[in-house]
Amino acid sequence: MAMFKNANCQAASFSLNTLGWILSMTCMGLAEWRVWYMESISDPSRGLACIGMWKVCTYQHNSLPGRVIACHRYSYSDTYLPLDIRIAQNLLLAASLLGLLGKVLMVTGLLRVYAGQLQKDTTCNLFFTSGVLSVVAGAFIFTAVIWNHHSVMNEEGIHFPPSFHIPFRPDRQETGSTVPVAVLAAFLMLLSGLLTISFQLPPNIHVYPEVSQ
Structure with missing residues (x-):
């Protein structure tokens, strides 16, 4: 019973991870x-x-609210981009890839638990590695947010x-509405x-070693 309680906690953690990953991609x-x-x-x-981080959009002063006049996308060959944006691009890309890999490992661990295929060290290592990747991804997003705030x-x-x-340089500048989304993504x-790292199999569980054919 304790095993499935822990697994359900990890399923909830997976939901948080998925939402955070979607927000980070957004x-x-x-x-x-x-x-x-x-x-x-x-x-x-x-x-x-x-x-x-990947485009700039301009709005004409006398245009209707919310009407986009022009958007220009960046590429890695654009030399005019400052260092902080270039680093933030790489941090966000790395966060999305690490988050995706962490999700794959977490799903693998959950499948092992619900299917009863429990090798304690292997299953715990899957969850631990997934948790570490998620923490690193969140830290990368936070770093991009802090650097953006510093530049502003x-x-x-x-x-x-x-x-x-x-x-x-404009007359004045401020952080935009995307920043709270990024902060929420990093927090999730x-x-x-952290929840995934805390996963532990119950000590009284019967773990059977794999038998080679």
Whole structure:
């Protein structure tokens, strides 16, 4: 009974992990990591710019609310991207891959538990490794968030190409609505990882060794 109680806890942890992973993938594609306000600049640069990890979107000052004027996607060959964005890109990509791998290991461990195929060391190692990967993924996301916040607080600029019509530095800037999503994703990944690491098989469980044919 205790075995399945622990397994159910791990299933709940898997749900948290899945939600955190989905949110982490979502925040990678959103542009609202930084919001730049360009009020004292003459047209066509006057307006608003939302800067993400993989794209930047500009909004015309006199356009309807929420109407996107132009979005420009980044690539690894774009030399104008600052170091903090380049590192954050890699951190978020690594977090998504580690989170996915952790999910695979967790599913494997859960299948072993529910199917009764319990080799104690192997099953516990699956959950432990999955938990560590989730914790590392959450830490990577938090690092990207903190670095983004640091860049905003220091009012750091970006040398966008002239065709983007975005100045090097705006009148003012602030963190965007994507940041709370990323923070929630990191928290869920960390929580899921810590819960998964805490998994232990009951001491009175009968564990049968595998017999080679």
